[in-house]
Amino acid sequence: MKGLQGKRMVVAGGGSGIGAATAERLAGEGARIIVGDINLAGAMATAERIASGGGVAKAVHFDLAEQHSTEALIAACVSEFGGIDGLANVGADLSPQTMGADTDLLGMSVEIWQRTFRVNVIGYALTCQAAIRNFVRQGSGGAIVNVASEAANIGEDTRPAYAASKAAVAALTRHIALRWGPEGVRCNSVAPGIVLSATAIEQMPEDFKQKWLMLTTVRRFGRPDDLASTITFLLSEDAGYIHGQVWHANGGSHFYG
Secondary structure, three states: OOOOOOOOOEEOOOOOOEEEEEHHHHHHHHOOOEEOOOOHHHHHHHHHHHHEEEEEEEEEEOOOOOOOHHHHHHHHHHHOOOOOEEEEOOOOOOOOOOHHHHHHHHHHHHHHHHHHHHHHHHHHHHHHHHHHHHHHHHHHOOEEEOOOHHOOOOOOOOOHHHHOOOOOOOOHHHHHHHHHHHHHHHEEEEEEEEEHHHHHHHHHHHHHHHHHHHOOOOOOOHHHHHHHHHHHHHHHHHOOOOOOOOEOOOOOOOHHH
16 A cells, blocks of 8 residues: 555554554555554564564553553654654453443443543543644654444444444544644544454354344455454555545445444
């Protein structure tokens, strides 16, 4: 893809899944990568795979729930590579303690809603803030891709806090695009549909698998690489006129939403 060779990119949430695939795809296009994740071992594994393929990557431990940590993540890119050109916000709190307790509204826990928004929205806002400050200081602009979710666009009988947080990510994306677009900062969002690892698919009960497969018109689950290619494109100069958008990478599941 155009314009990624030598670029300095941060993947926030690059220790596994979509984030790891994105970091590896960006590196394959010639970008230098800071791989941030609360799971440092996962981030290191991603960075090692990139290095083994001849790419440049450094793993950094960070926590989306902590402001000093989000600032340090962006600072690591500036320190390591002399600046920053792009940010992919992929992380979210998908833990059983948080998402598993995100029940319907009558059973809601204020603490679960606060935790969900602290990580999935405020954490994104903080990484974007730190990146934008550097984009403006450098005077060269930059690109941001925030990962939302199709959960924000369809009704579900559980996970209202998660869905609401991902709707807020889309609003944050539009704010950034409008406010800093004139200064050369592009910002877009990607809303994945049902994206699962090969291991997760293998472990699914067959009836559950068939139920969810019927929600897509391509009749397969999304793979991390599907999203990695979309995010990488949006960070590249090939997407230079795409701005303030939410791209739905969902296998056609919106036809049923």
